[in-house]
Amino acid sequence: xxxxxxxxxxxxxxxxxxxxxxxxxxxxxxxxxxLRAARAEKTPLGQKAExxxxxxxxxxxxxxxxxxxxxxxxxxxxxxxxxxxxxRTLPQAEAFEKTSFKNSSKVGRVVNIQVERDEVVLRLSGxxxxxxxxxxxxxxxxxxxxxxxxDRCGKGLIQRDDDREDVIRRRLDVYEKExxxxxxxxRGQGVLRDVRGTGSIEEIFGEVLRAVE
Ligand code: AMP
Numbered sequence: 001x002x003x004x005x006x007x008x009x010x011x012x013x014x015x016x017x018x019x020x021x022x023x024x025x026x027x028x029x030x031x032x033x034x035l036r037a038a039r040a041e042k043t044p045l046g047q048k049a050e051x052x053x054x055x056x057x058x059x060x061x062x063x064x065x066x067x068x069x070x071x072x073x074x075x076x077x078x079x080x081x082x083x084x085x086x087x088r089t090l091p092q093a094e095a096f097e098k099t100s101f102k103n104s105s106k107v108g109r110v111v112n113i114q115v116e117r118d119e120v121v122l123r124l125s126g127x128x129x130x131x132x133x134x135x136x137x138x139x140x141x142x143x144x145x146x147x148x149x150x151d152r153c154g155k156g157l158i159q160r161d162d163d164r165e166d167v168i169r170r171r172l173d174v175y176e177k178e179x180x181x182x183x184x185x186x187r188g189q190g191v192l193r194d195v196r197g198t199g200s201i202e203e204i205f206g207e208v209l210r211a212v213e
Contacts, residue, residue, distance in 0.1 A: 001026070001080045003212055004087070006182060007113035008175045009168070010120040010127070011197045015136050016113065016208050017084035019201075023209070027076050031064055031086040033134050034071060054161050056170035058088060058178060065095045080108070088179045093186075110186040111211045113204070115197040117172055124168045128157040142201070 003020065005013040014030060021028035035053060038046030045067060049059045058064075068086050071077070087093040115123075126139040128148075132155030137144045144151050162171065186192040193211035197204060 001108040003082045003108055004110040005084050006110055008115060008120050009171045010124040011113040011115045013084045013113060015201055016205060017082045019205050020082050026080040028082045028084055029071055030084040031068060034067055056162055056167040058174055061089055061091045065092060090181055093182055109212050110192045111208055112183055112192055112194045113197040114194055120172060121168055124163045125165055127163050129160055130155050131158050
């Protein structure tokens with residue numbers, strides 16, 4: 001099954017996508033993680049993406065569409081995948097619908113994780129992310145067992161360069177303008193389910209599972 005997780009930055013898409021991936025045994029594909037890896041490796045794509053990412057703007061559609069097209073061709077996507085952070089604009093959603101890079105035929109379900117703006121700012125300003133597996137923690141709300149170390153894979157935690165308050169607000173503005181229209185787009189197709197993104201990670205996961213079943 002192909003799943004899309006929608007929601008503002010900080011809604012918990014990555015956290016829930018990783019849990020879904022473990023449970024459903026299909027890969028979690030995060031365009032943010034792919035772009036951060038490209039930046040770390042200093043590939044041409046990573047170098048082009050950098051200035052957009054550090055300032056909280058979207059990387060141009062053509063670059064992201066080409067990147068995800070390559071990823072979805074891989075063997076591990078045959079049985080399905082969970083998209084986290086893609087599509088983020090209507091042209092991306094339309095490209096995803098039209099092109100043959102979608103291995104299995106249709107978007108199965110879109111889960112829209114809902115979180116208020118002020119809550120997002122609180123969450124992202126205290127967020128710490130694992131440099132290895134990408135798991136997210138929060139200095140107050142979800143601290144790791146050992147400070148600075150990922151509970152899941154043991155690698156070090158970092159603060160993302162776009163988790164600064166001014167950049168967070170820019171990312172939220174971009175989300176509202178560019179990505180929110182996708183809610184109506186997928187609702188119109190009858191594939192969207194809303195999930196409240198507040199509560200414990202496990203409670204939200206329960207709701208996400210109900211939404212995809
Ligand atoms: P994320 O980890 O999903 O919050 O993404 C981090 C940053 O990567 C975003 O603020 C964008 O600059 C870029 N990015 C990730 N996914 C996309 C996408 N689908 N389209 C455009 N830019 C993206």
